[in-house]
Amino acid sequence: GQNIDQPTEMTATEGAIVQINCTYQTSGFNGLFWYQQHAGEAPTFLSYNVLDGLEEKGRFSSFLSRSKGYSYLLLKELQMKDSASYLCAVYTNAGKSTFGDGTTLTVKP
Amino acid sequence: DAGITQSPRHKVTETGTPVTLRCHQTENHRYMYWYRQDPGHGLRLIHYSYGVKDTDKGEVSDGYSVSRSKTEDFLLTLESATSSQTSVYFCAISGGGSSYEQYFGPGTRLTVT
Numbered sequence: 001g002q003n004i005d006q007p008t009e010m011t012a013t014e015g016a017i018v019q020i021n022c023t024y025q026t027s028g029f030n031g032l033f034w035y036q037q038h039a040g041e042a043p044t045f046l047s048y049n050v051l052d053g054l055e056e057k058g059r060f061s062s063f064l065s066r067s068k069g070y071s072y073l074l075l076k077e078l079q080m081k082d083s084a085s086y087l088c089a090v091y092t093n094a095g096k097s098t099f100g101d102g103t104t105l106t107v108k109p
Numbered sequence: 110d111a112g113i114t115q116s117p118r119h120k121v122t123e124t125g126t127p128v129t130l131r132c133h134q135t136e137n138h139r140y141m142y143w144y145r146q147d148p149g150h151g152l153r154l155i156h157y158s159y160g161v162k163d164t165d166k167g168e169v170s171d172g173y174s175v176s177r178s179k180t181e182d183f184l185l186t187l188e189s190a191t192s193s194q195t196s197v198y199f200c201a202i203s204g205g206g207s208s209y210e211q212y213f214g215p216g217t218r219l220t221v222t
Contacts, residue, residue: 031209045211089152102151
């Protein structure tokens with residue numbers, strides 16, 4: 001089975017940096033996704049990590065350690081619009097993704 | 110944005126009635142998924158399809174059935190709706206191969222009274 005853990009809530013200040021962690025235990029691991037979901041909207045794709053290391057995409061970066069079953073999403077220069085839920089999802093070789101419960105990030109002025 | 114729509118967007122129905130939700134895509138993607146999202150539970154996979162007439166169960170499939178007779182359409186049916194099936198339902202598509210990320214439809218808010 002799959003087990004994915006991420007913090008329920010986080011708060012940060014506009015302009016700051018925040019790191020959202022995700023740990024997982026799974027079989028048939030292929031890669032790890034991060035999605036962003038604003039309240040009342042559908043999730044949107046942010047990043048996909050297959051290999052160990054850091055992938056940077058603008059203000060957002062995602063890190064993966066396969067041996068440790070660990071990933072994080074790093075958000076820099078936080079903006080108010082970054083207030084949202086961030087979903088970690090494990091992609092398996094069965095073609096399915098299993099999602100964590102999400103981390104609700106609140107950015108304060 | 111990926112061409113994916115869901116209908117209806119909102120529905121209120123009574124316990125015991127059958128309900129069908131439709132997901133339609135214009136991207137010719139191979140994989141299609143149905144999730145439900147409830148407060149505190151994130152997205153949970155109900156059923157998914159890896160091709161026309163090829164479907165498989167997800168982690169919360171009891172009480173749901175699906176059909177995919179065309180590449181572009183994936184139907185989710187609640188045979189006899191219960192109050193525990195009140196939720197927001199999201200459809201998603203992905204290309205498979207080297208395109209693993211999923212694109213989500215706008216969601217259907219279903220209330221079973």
